[in-house]
Amino acid sequence: MLARARDARHREASRVTIIGAVIDFLLGVAKLLAGYFAHSQALIADGIHSLSDLLTDGIVLFASRQSSHGPDAEHPYGHGRFETIATVGLAVALVLVAAGIAYDAARRMFEQDVVSEPGVLALVVALSSIAGKEWIYHYTMRAAKRHRSEMLRANAWHSRTDAFSSVIVVIGIAGAMAGFTYLDAIAAIGVALIIAHIGWSLGWNALKELADTAVDERQRGLLRESIMGVDGVKDLHMLRTRHAGGQVLVDVHIIINPHISISEGHHISEVVSHRLLKEFEDVTDVTVHIDPEDDEEEAVSLSLPMRGEMLKRIRRQLEGHTEAGRIERFTLHYLAGKVGVELLMPFDDASQPDSCRDIERQFREALAADPLIESLRVYWY
Template identity: 50%
Template sequence: MSTTAEASVHNPRYREVRKVTVVGTVVDFVLGVAKIVIGWIAHSEALVADGVHSLSDLATDFVVLYAARHSHMDADEDHPYGHGRIETLATVGLGIMLILVSFGIAWDAVSRIGVPDLLFTPGALALVVAFLSVLSKEALYQYTVNVARRLKSNMLMANAWHHRSDAISSIVVFIGVAGAMMGYHYLDAVAAVVVAVMIAKIGLDLVLSSTRELIDTALEPELVEAISDVITHVNGVRALHMLRTRRSGGRALVDLHLQVDPRISVSEGHQIGDTVRRKLLEKFDEVTDVTVHIDPEDDETESPCDHLPLREELVERLRTQWSEMASIDSEDITLHYLSGKLQVDVALPFSVLDQYDDPVQLVQQIERSAKTIPEIEHVQVCFRA
């Protein structure tokens, strides 16, 4: 077993998913077999269809277990954002499986409705099994959906609704069997069709919701607003733009651009970004990854400084302008890229003043010569120890 796979096995979230799914697997197996056997003995097509539905739950339980194990593996070199999309793909698979099962059930039931001789009259035992199925599957739904909400797992929520669909379909079966026993023989087949339509609707909803996640649809508007509110209340954040969110399995990923004071140090800007990241991870359980980009100005619609030269080229041009003046090192120069122009701060050592009788004239010469470079808008000279 790989290290990442071992880590997923010991992941608390995975253990909870596995526990609730194993319980569902046992219940689905017992109910599925019981419905099919009793349905066959008691001549209830609706109950047999419901049994197939329960066994489809059993199949999806195995898919959930597999996906949960692998989706909780740690991020690696090939999957730097983790393996959460395995859970999303599994949810799509569950939805497609439900749709296919529903078509099979509906096809068989409709073909029988058209031929009265093929319709059955169920026995009382089918009624009892249908009633027990309603109780057990509703209890299983409540158990699974509570865990799904706590873990914020769409895959578990999908499986919970799989259980709920079985409970609802068992109610329909109960009505259909009771009607057939009272002489309305077609009601059993009609109940099977209704069950199939319900299953198909749930399957389609699951496919659509998970497909939205696969194409990186943003988080819910109210959640995005809450995330934005936390960010903008961090000290040092001047503005927020380009906030982007998406889901990956039960996790939420966030990346954003923060506008801070352009005159602060790189380390202070980094500290502000780290604070934003920490607060989001603490405030929102589903947020597991935050990428922060620090900006000195709003670059959402355009990047006005794209045409400006980088330090190496600019310093070389400045040295050419200052060649007949004080010797200025690259470390003495601080560059500010703002509003499509350069602002240059020059910090000269006091020792330079020993070479000049008039320091004011020196400052003026430095500023004037630097401004001959078109990209430079402002130059500020100061002296340091």
Template identity: 45%
Template structure:
């Protein structure tokens, strides 16, 4: 018996999250454009290649912000018929696109400035306005980093959090520009080119971390082993659960999708087995808030310990016909209970002492016949 227990996420929730994400991203984009233009112009006018590279970094942030806005709008749509698990994979693809963009920008800038550093070409000393531009960049980017990260955590968006850290790298790079410019103004001109290379490598490193995390998610990497074991223990400790096997997870955006097989007593009803499964679902969600869907399967025996029951065993309709032939009466609906365990069928018959109930001799003949069948496990007859 299998069932899926989704977390209720209505369209209003998704819409509100998308609106909040768009607002913080637009604010960051405006800041990135302003700082990017300021740093590029100041870098050219006041002879700082490092500041110019930092300006390109800020403008790349603005480009990534556009990607984030488009991706968030698409990924935060509510589940529909074609995408029953939602659209969070779009967010993962957007994060990967953002990461690869940063890798490309970082590699190009690092190569250009590494050539300049190796050639040791004469260059004019940076001037004091470079320091002012770097300080403005540090303050602005640190503020937008903290604001964006807070929003990303609130709406549970890896993409927004990643974009926040993208802003933090811009602040780090501006610190490097500040220090290198001060050194260059003291006569160490090569510090400017070295700082430009370091900033470019930082950009590429951040891009690689975003890309790699997205790739792992796209190939359905599970949650950490310690969290998986914690969920397994929660299921085992739930009353009515005998064992747990085939516990699997995968990430889709910030959401966790989970599949679990729960071993319960083979003698309980279907509804009781389902109720036990729902208890497990509730306790797991109390432990991890990010679980969106839990697909649980109720097993009467552990398939890992015993050979799974084959499909070649007789079905109910076949057994109804057999019993009618051997007992000479039609078994009313609900009076025959079947247990398919360890490749055997165990039968339970319930009679209420009615005059049409079969004679004991016929039941003994039925037992004798069943003992000769390879699929037979046991027969229990109950009389009220």
């Protein structure tokens, strides 16, 4: 994501998240109080659910702040994993809270004498919770569509599942008021299961991220398609991805024409990384490695001598040829385990096409014995 667009999105994401959080807080406190004074365990559980959402929202807010900082010297891949670490902690807390609620509700079901019928206040607050959560869903979803933000979209769906949690509570309270007092405790256990499920999936995804799990096949395919669409990319391999918070880090090898210049190859790699950053909102870091040939199985050219030694070899083999002193530039192509040699020679007034052909033939014969040299080309200018 480019810095300026990232800032605008970050501001919008923050505003939507803050408004959702304020409503969550008000609903959470109202549910805890009404649940306590109007005797509904299910409503108390739902209140805890709302307040735990507040913590989740806090982490989202914190994460979008942190990731808008971008990378620094100490954290060169950005600050996305701060969100991940906090999420693991929150997940553990949610599962423990859920277990506590379920245990408490189950205990009370077997001690029918301590159960008292919930009051009408509990029902009113639970109904307001459904309305409030549904409103947050629509509000957040509009922002998600406007900014094509997967994070906000996920938040919106979370609000809708919250509304579902409150529907369970309404059924429990209404049932208890109608005389089926155990229904409130059953609803509390239902809400506890929802909280536990949220905690479990949050924690599981965060742990997968810490284990450097790749993006799914679908997004991998989209990334691949986008890279292959860049002019000059012949193929790619080692497309590796991992997550950091809501961000995706990508590195990839692209195969390009081995005879173009370094600057053109670099240009292609820059276009590839720029394109991924622009097209995928969650991609924040791209490293492109340029390959002149497929080296996925084996780097066959790795053992070849470096330029200094190759030039010494070539000069030694051309020793005695008077024309060898006029070579202006050596270009070496390290391909398929051998070196292709290109020589640049000045074509001056004294040069004749016939003598050029002679020189080329002599050079070729001199280098033919070298097992490392694949081919020779002489360019005259």
